[in-house]
Amino acid sequence: MCLAIPGQIREISAEQPLLARVDVGGVQRNVNIGLLEDEGVGAGDWVLIHVGFALSKIGAEQARDQLRMLEAMGEDQLAIEEVRGYSFADGGAPG
Amino acid sequence: MKYVDEFRDPVVIGGVAREIARTVDPARHYRIMEVCGGHTHSIYRHGLRDVLPGNIELVHGPGCPVCVLPTGRVDDGLAIAARDDVVLTCFGDMMRVPGTKGTPLELKARGADIRMVYSPLDALRIAEQNPRKHVCFFAIGFETTAPSTALTLLRAKTLGLTNFSVFSNHVTIVPAMRAILDSPDMRIDAFVGPGHVSTVTGCRPYEFVARDYGKPVVVAGFEPLDILQAILMILHQLHAGESKVENQYRRIVPWEGNAAALRAMAAVFALRPYFEWRGLGFISQSALGIGPALAAYDAERVFDIPGVRVTDPRGAQCGEVLKGVLKPPQCKLFGTECNPEHPVGALMVSSEGACAAYYRYAVHAEAVEA
Numbered sequence A: 001m002c003l004a005i006p007g008q009i010r011e012i013s014a015e016q017p018l019l020a021r022v023d024v025g026g027v028q029r030n031v032n033i034g035l036l037e038d039e040g041v042g043a044g045d046w047v048l049i050h051v052g053f054a055l056s057k058i059g060a061e062q063a064r065d066q067l068r069m070l071e072a073m074g075e076d077q078l079a080i081e082e083v084r085g086y087s088f089a090d091g092g093a094p095g
Numbered sequence B: 001m002k003y004v005d006e007f008r009d010p011v012v013i014g015g016v017a018r019e020i021a022r023t024v025d026p027a028r029h030y031r032i033m034e035v036c037g038g039h040t041h042s043i044y045r046h047g048l049r050d051v052l053p054g055n056i057e058l059v060h061g062p063g064c065p066v067c068v069l070p071t072g073r074v075d076d077g078l079a080i081a082a083r084d085d086v087v088l089t090c091f092g093d094m095m096r097v098p099g100t101k102g103t104p105l106e107l108k109a110r111g112a113d114i115r116m117v118y119s120p121l122d123a124l125r126i127a128e129q130n131p132r133k134h135v136c137f138f139a140i141g142f143e144t145t146a147p148s149t150a151l152t153l154l155r156a157k158t159l160g161l162t163n164f165s166v167f168s169n170h171v172t173i174v175p176a177m178r179a180i181l182d183s184p185d186m187r188i189d190a191f192v193g194p195g196h197v198s199t200v201t202g203c204r205p206y207e208f209v210a211r212d213y214g215k216p217v218v219v220a221g222f223e224p225l226d227i228l229q230a231i232l233m234i235l236h237q238l239h240a241g242e243s244k245v246e247n248q249y250r251r252i253v254p255w256e257g258n259a260a261a262l263r264a265m266a267a268v269f270a271l272r273p274y275f276e277w278r279g280l281g282f283i284s285q286s287a288l289g290i291g292p293a294l295a296a297y298d299a300e301r302v303f304d305i306p307g308v309r310v311t312d313p314r315g316a317q318c319g320e321v322l323k324g325v326l327k328p329p330q331c332k333l334f335g336t337e338c339n340p341e342h343p344v345g346a347l348m349v350s351s352e353g354a355c356a357a358y359y360r361y362a363v364h365a366e367a368v369e370a
Helices: A060-072 A077-087 B010-023 B035-044 B072-080 B093-094 B104-109 B119-127 B147-159 B171-181 B197-201 B206-215 B224-239 B258-267 B292-297 B318-323 B354-367
Strands: A005-012 A018-026 A027-032 A046-050 A053-058 B031-038 B055-063 B085-088 B114-116 B135-140 B164-169 B188-195 B217-219 B244-246 B269-271 B276-279 B282-283 B287-290
Touching: A005 A053, A005 A060, A005 A077, A005 B135, A018 A046, A018 B282, A027 A053, A027 A077, A046 A060, A046 B197, A053 B147, A060 A077, B010 B224, B031 B035, B031 B171, B031 B224, B035 B055, B035 B224, B055 B171, B055 B318, B072 B085, B072 B104, B072 B135, B085 B119, B093 B104, B093 B114, B093 B135, B104 B114, B104 B318, B119 B135, B119 B147, B119 B164, B119 B269, B119 B276, B135 B147, B147 B258, B147 B292, B164 B292, B171 B197, B171 B206, B171 B282, B171 B292, B188 B206, B188 B224, B197 B244, B197 B258, B206 B217, B206 B244, B217 B224, B258 B269, B287 B292, B318 B354
Parallel strands: B031 B055, B031 B188, B085 B114, B085 B135, B135 B164, B188 B217, B217 B244
Antiparallel strands: A005 A018, A005 A046, A018 A027, A046 A053, B164 B287, B269 B287, B276 B282
C-alpha cells in the first residue's frame, strides 16, 4: 500500500507536460509529475513513485538504497507489477 | 536470496544492536510505537524484536490504511458497487478486506463490477472509456496517497467528466497520534515516525508530540538499520530528558515536506469534523472528505450511502490489537479462523497489518525453531 518505487525519468511528454516516461527495473511507463511542480524534473532525474505519481525527487544513491529496501522487504516484484499495471497513459486495457 | 547488504548485514546490525543494549537502562521499560505499517512489516520480516533488549517493547501503530478502515465504510463502498450502472475501483489491498456481506473480491465473483487499479488515474481512465457507466474510486490511505487522489479529482474536473466520483476514506496520521497520546490505556514513551507519509507532510506536524506531550519522535526509513538507528536516537533523547522531532530518514524526507502535494490536498479536500477509526473510535478532524469545489465528484453526495456502523466480527479483537493492547496471537481467532488465506479482520489482509506480518514471519520462525 505504501510502496514508494524508485524510477528514472527518460523523457517528459511533449503533449502532456505533467506526464513523464520512467524506467523502473527495465519496465517503462508514464507517471504523473504534478506533485513535483515546485522542484521541476527532467530526463535523467530519479523519483520515488507511489500509485502512479512521482512523490519526490531523489538522488541516484537514494534510488539504489530504496531499491535495495524493496528487495529486503520482498516487495521488489510487487513494485514492478504495480508499475506494469499503470495503464492510464499507455493504451493498455485497465483492470 | 539477494538482500544481504549493509542494511541487513549481521555485523552492522549487530553493532547497532549492541550499542542499543549498552544504552538501555535495565531498570526501565520502554514502550516505543512504530506508527507506520511499513515499519511493522519490516520489524517482523527482519526479526528485529529478537535483536532488541527485552525491556524495549515495540507497539504497533495505526498506520495501515485498510486496518483502520471500519467495516461500515467497506459496506458503504460495496453498497455503491451493488448498483448496476456502477464500476467500483480500488487498490489491490482493498479487494480482500471483509465487509459484512463479503470482500470486494467475493462481490465481484457474484457479479458486481469491481476492478482493481494501481493508480487513481487508472480509475479515471476507466471512466473516460465507459461513458455509460459511473466509475467510483474507493480511496484509502494516509498523506502518502491523498495527494494522488487530489490531483486525479482536479484532472476529472479539467476533463469535465460527469461519470466519475471518489469515495474518500483518506485519513491523516497526526490526529491518530494525538488520540493515542490522550488515551488512558496507552502509555507510549516515544514514536518511530512514519517514513513516506513524512515526504508529504514533512516533520513539523509532529512537533506538538515533543512539545505538548514530552515524547520524542524520530522519523525513520524502513530498512532494519534505519529502524534500529531510530530506536537508538530515541533512547538518547529519553536518557537526556529531551523530547524533540528528529529525522533519521533525511535521505528521503525533507523537513518541510512536499508543498505542491499539500496545496493539492488543500484545494480538493475538507477536513471532516470527525471520522471513525477501527479500534480507536471517533477521532476529531482526522479524515479528509471532498470539499465544496469538487462536490460533484463526491460519492457520498452522488450516492445514498447507508452509513451504518458495524462492529468487528464476533470474536475478532482487531481493535485491541490495533491499539497495541493485545499482541496478534492473543486474539482468539488468530491463526485459526483468521489467517491470510481467509482473513476475518483487516489486520490479517495487508502486509502492513500487524496480524499478517506476525503470522507470516513470527509464527513461521517459531515453527522453525520448535
